[in-house]
Amino acid sequence: MPIPPCAPDRVRRVACIGAGVIGGGWVAHFLARGYDVTAWDPAPDAETKLRRLVDAAWPALEQIGLAEGASPDRLTLAATLEEAVADAEFVQESAPEKLELKRSLLAQLDAAAPAGVVIASSTSGYPMTDMQTEATDPGRLLVGHPFNPPYLIPLVEVAGGEKTDPAAVEWASAFYKAAAKSVITMDRELPGFIANRLQEALWREALHMVANGEATVKDIDDSITEGPGLRWAFMGPCLTFALAGGDGGMGHMLDHFGPSLKSPWTRLEAPELDDSLRTAMVDGCDEAAAGRSIAQLVAERDQGVINVLRATGRLPEQRNEGGDK
């Protein structure tokens, strides 16, 4: 693949292909960050819906703070795919999740986009290796997987396929960072990437529970928002569980709760908790702690939970309702 025509932090013009919930969310994000955005979507009412989505998102984006010169007026709807990408310095594809569609669409985009311009797919789970089969220059095709809504949730997972040029992966990661996203660059293709594998495991367990009458939709949602979800907004599942180990951290937690991995607490079989996995988890948590003691982490977690409780309206001004005192 030729060298991308501009540096990741010099991009001004982005093309968004597909303008549904995710594609439209990307449009809103790039507009708010001050880019010129050209969008294309074959649906007859695409423009109306897209402008409505951007208008609905704009007040939120104003709250966050717009980039200088950012405006919904910098959105152009293109009549054709070719027109949409003709001047683009980056292309984000967010078509429906159909492998054949993605394959041919990416080949069309590759044929139409200026040489060297990186083309990212928002796919929720297809590996790029399976999608880049029909393109002439597969080296510039990669996955840039966002979360809904892309204009507010920072995460983008970046992963190339077998034929993707590592330089394109590096360029895209730098571009997304410049566009105010939080990037995880993967060194391999993994179905569902990382966050979706995690939330999909949770989601499948939830579906099983509803299917078997073990819990209602409300139980499931409440169990997360009133429980682990309050911690996960700022501290991930690994570091959170490390704090369940008291002063012993992740090591003690694994030794104490390790036997539970044999229990049928979910339909997902656990891996063998051997020395190598134990070490990887303990070392990973030590690294994440970056010198902070367990006591410091506990204090940070506590303040974080309080901040989230307050931010989500769950700390009334007066809270003296406990007991009958």
Place this chain on the structure above:
Amino acid sequence: MPIPPCAPDRVRRVACIGAGVIGGGWVAHFLARGYDVTAWDPAPDAETKLRRLVDAAWPALEQIGLAEGASPDRLTLAATLEEAVADAEFVQESAPEKLELKRSLLAQLDAAAPAGVVIASSTSGYPMTDMQTEATDPGRLLVGHPFNPPYLIPLVEVAGGEKTDPAAVEWASAFYKAAAKSVITMDRELPGFIANRLQEALWREALHMVANGEATVKDIDDSITEGPGLRWAFMGPCLTFALAGGDGGMGHMLDHFGPSLKSPWTRLEAPELDDSLRTAMVDGCDEAAAGRSIAQLVAERDQGVINVLRATGRLPEQRNEGGDK
């Protein structure tokens, strides 16, 4: 079982058995809500550790707002289990997760506690049916499963065993609510209850990924805190996913992403997405939406994410770093 000796909202004296991370967290919670708390733990340094935990938690609890008269001075350490529960109006057991230990401890507590007083176990996953086998009055034994730290995370899952009196389950649910907890009362025993089944599925997938070198601890934690975790602090996984379906909500989401359930996005096999499950999910989300339109829910989600981003320090005052505008 005799009728509990006092109404759930008239409880003044609570006994906490086991004073580790969870037991100590319960102590801090009950103290902050204005109860007299008697604790017992056989470890030689239990009192020192417990008072340190309470002292460390207290500033957080002051921020939330203490119940009238609440004070760390209302904590008493008992010399024996019998002394700890002698005057208790409610008993919370938080011993290590060992089935035999739990069985004999609950039998001892049942023998020592005043007639009718409800005894709850903090167990992370044992069904009460398996733990109440040695007690004389198993009717008053039930699970009251908290989340770490119990003094900040609202959720408690309440579930009885086969021999538990439904009146005890009802009483405990009302008591926890009076003690400012958020309660899910389960109508059956399910290994891991609800929230732990969900987070355990996610956790096991995470362990598999680390074991196979597919992701690091940091990747996993970042993928949640920068992604789905921001939504789960205030909107559960079901309602969140409904919004991925655009105007079509959960129904459209299931039709669109349903085929992904066949993909290897996690090691957990998905259930069959038949009409009955589809209907249960759609109806459950409609019920959760309680008349709010998709557009209203999207606006609420957006404001929620912004509030959480701000509360967790991820919205700098100036955010004009996007692109090179």
